[in-house]
Amino acid sequence: MDLSNSTRACIWVAVSVLAACGTPIDAPITGTPGPDSPGTQATIQAAGSKQAPLSANLNVRSLQEGSLRLHEEIVDPDPHLPNRTTTALVQYAAGLDTDAVAAVASAGVAQSDLGAAVVGGTAQYRARYNYVLLNDVAVDGGRITANAIRPSGDQTIFLDADFNTGTLTGSTFDLAVHGTVSGQSVGGSVIVTPQIGVTANGTLNGQIGTDGVAAVFVGKDDTSVVAGGLVGVRN
Numbered sequence: 758m759d760l761s762n763s764t765r766a767c768i769w770v771a772v773s774v775l776a777a778c779g780t781p782i783d784a785p786i787t788g789t790p791g792p793d794s795p796g797t798q799a800t801i802q803a804a805g806s807k808q809a810p811l812s813a814n815l816n817v818r819s820l821q822e823g824s825l826r827l828h829e830e831i832v833d834p835d836p837h838l839p840n841r842t843t844t845a846l847v848q849y850a851a852g853l854d855t856d857a858v859a860a861v862a863s864a865g866v867a868q869s870d871l872g873a874a875v876v877g878g879t880a881q882y883r884a885r886y887n888y889v890l891l892n893d894v895a896v897d898g899g900r901i902t903a904n905a906i907r908p909s910g911d912q913t914i915f916l917d918a919d920f921n922t923g924t925l926t927g928s929t930f931d932l933a934v935h936g937t938v939s940g941q942s943v944g945g946s947v948i949v950t951p952q953i954g955v956t957a958n959g960t961l962n963g964q965i966g967t968d969g970v971a972a973v974f975v976g977k978d979d980t981s982v983v984a985g986g987l988v989g990v991r992n
Contacts, residue, residue, distance in 0.1 A: 777931060777951035778909055779892070782853065783902040784818035790858040790896045797894060797982045798857070799975040801962050802848075802865025810863030810984070811850040817861060821889040821905050822850035827988040831872075831968045845869040845971035847963075847986030851889045853901045860894040860903055862984035864973035871966030874941045875920045881992045882918065882970045885911040886932060888949060888985025890957055895980070903981075906951045916970065916989065925965070934987075936961050936972070947974045949983050957983040967991065 790796075802810055811817050827845040849864035887910075891903040908931070916927040918938055925936030925943060936945035943963040950956045963972025963986075973986040 777906050779904045779906045779952070781902065782819035782821075782891075782905050783900045784853045784855050786855050786858050786896065786899060786901050787816070788856040788858045794979065795894055795896050795901050796857060796859035797861075797977040797979065798854070798859050799862040799977040799982050799984065801960070801973060801975055802863060810848055810865055811852055811861060814854065816854050816856040817852040818855055819905070820850060820852035821891070821907060822848070823887055823889065823907075824848045825885055825887060825911065825986050825988045827969060827971065827990070829969070829990050831990070841872070841968065843871055843968035843990060845871060845969060845988045847971055847973050847988055849888065849973055849984040849986050851891050851905070851982050851984045853891075853903060855901065858896065858901055860891045860901070860982045862891070862975050862977065862982035864975050864984040864986055866963050866971050866973055869964045869971045871941070871964055871971060872968030873966055875918070875965070875967055877920050879920065880918045882916045882989040883992055884914050884916055884970060884987045884989025886914055886985060886987035887911050888974070888983060890949060890951055890955070890981060890983040892955055892981045894982070906955065908951070914987065918965065925970075934961065938965055941966055943970065943972045947976075949976075949985070957981055959983050959985070
């Protein structure tokens with residue numbers, strides 16, 4: 758079936774709106790905002806942290822958080838070798854810090870066992886991802902406000918890893934991954950576009966191996982923060 762450009766655009770808009778929904782959030786400020794606007798902060802947790810990001814900060818309100826867990830048995834193609842299990846846990850969160858008068862975001866890979874480092878060649882990984890984006894952060898009448906946007910459920914992305922050139926790339930209608938690979942470390946960046954007219958850039962950080970991949974991303978600009986993660990297995 759041949760679709761016109763306008764039909765394709767309408768379908769893309771429908772998918773984008775259904776996949777990510779926005780919810781107004783707010784909290785009373787207890788600190789002092791900056792001279793012009795509230796601040797934004799985004800951090801990546803130290804590797805191996807078991808603490809859910811931001812949950813221990815009593816000043817963070819309207820907390821939006823999530824996690825992605827991977828636990829899958831990998832059948833070795835060599836029948837003489839035992840099967841193995843690949844596991845990972847990533848956590849992400851964003852909220853309104855009433856003391857710092859800022860939107861804050863944090864994410865981290867709390868656990869990963871993804872197999873040995875890949876020394877060359879190419880591979881594809883099928884991953885699940887999710888995120889939360891706080892947009893239009895502002896101070897209004899003694900309250901800090903934002904619009905929380907997150908997909909209605911976990912989404913799927915196919916990531917192509919080229920271990921010769923050290924790249925990890927893939928894209929969907931709302932997430933573009935421009936990653937780097939060095940040994941078992943993942944770096945690079947992402948672009949999140951949950952709705953038309955809403956875009957956020959984030960820093961990518963994680964691990965990759967012969968069996969799987971696990972990574973998180975966080976980002977900020979003057980009026981928004983984003984935090985999310987992805988986990989997947991090698992095809």
